[in-house]
Amino acid sequence: AKMQNYLLSSSVGPEELPTLKELSTSEICRVWSGASRYIHRQLLKKRAVEIGVGTFALVPVQASVEEGKVLTVERPVFIANKHLRTFYNLECDETKLPDETPVVQLDFGEIAADTHFRQEIVELCVHEILLCFAGALRDNKEVEFSFK
Numbered sequence: 001a002k003m004q005n006y007l008l009s010s011s012v013g014p015e016e017l018p019t020l021k022e023l024s025t026s027e028i029c030r031v032w033s034g035a036s037r038y039i040h041r042q043l044l045k046k047r048a049v050e051i052g053v054g055t056f057a058l059v060p061v062q063a064s065v066e067e068g069k070v071l072t073v074e075r076p077v078f079i080a081n082k083h084l085r086t087f088y089n090l091e092c093d094e095t096k097l098p099d100e101t102p103v104v105q106l107d108f109g110e111i112a113a114d115t116h117f118r119q120e121i122v123e124l125c126v127h128e129i130l131l132c133f134a135g136a137l138r139d140n141k142e143v144e145f146s147f148k
Contacts, residue, residue, distance in 0.1 A: 005131070006053050007087045012135035019124040020132070027117075031125045034115035035106060036147040043076055048103045053130050054080040057097050088137045 014021055020028060039049045039056045048057035058074040065071045079095045097103070106126065112119040136143045 005127075006081075006084060006134040008131075008134050008138045011139055012131050017128040017131060019121065020128045023121075023125060028125060028129070030115050031111070031117060031122055032129060034111040034117075034122070035126055037114065038106060038111050039147065042104055046101065048097055048101050050103050050105055051126075051130065052081075053084055053133060054078055055097070055103065057101060057103075059095055060098065084134075084137070088134075090137070 023031075035051075039051075042049045043056065043058055046058065048055050056076065056078055059077050060072050061075045063071050063073050077095055079097070080090060080092050084090070085092055108119050108123045108126070111126075112122045115122065117125075133143060133145065
């Protein structure tokens with residue numbers, strides 16, 4: 001899905017989300033868990049995953065461990081897309097990806113195989129979940145996105 005699909009000028013109603021309407025809550029959760037697992041596997045391989053509204057990545061942060069000792073650890077973060085931040089007027093910490101980090105897209109085929117759904121269903125389901133997310137941002141609603 002192209003980025004501009006998530007820059008909404010009006011609210012998104014259920015009638016615009018036919019796939020989510022057809023699926024049960026547990027099926028939607030199964031697809032989303034499959035996407036989460038895929039992201040997790042990529043992070044373990046030191047890859048970032050771009051999902052249309054932003055990117056999941058590992059970034060190095062300095063952690064104080066004990067007296068005067070600092071350790072560099074990798075922290076998983078979600079970096080909201082620049083266009084999205086500007087469009088919805090979001091205040092986010094400026095986080096930069098390490099230059100050597102390869103960026104991949106969601107592999108809907110792999111997620112489909114993992115979740116036993118058709119690839120097209122997985123793709124539409126994720127797209128519509130992200131539309132809901134964008135709609136909530138547009139309407140200034142609080143959003144909680146959980147990833148296992």
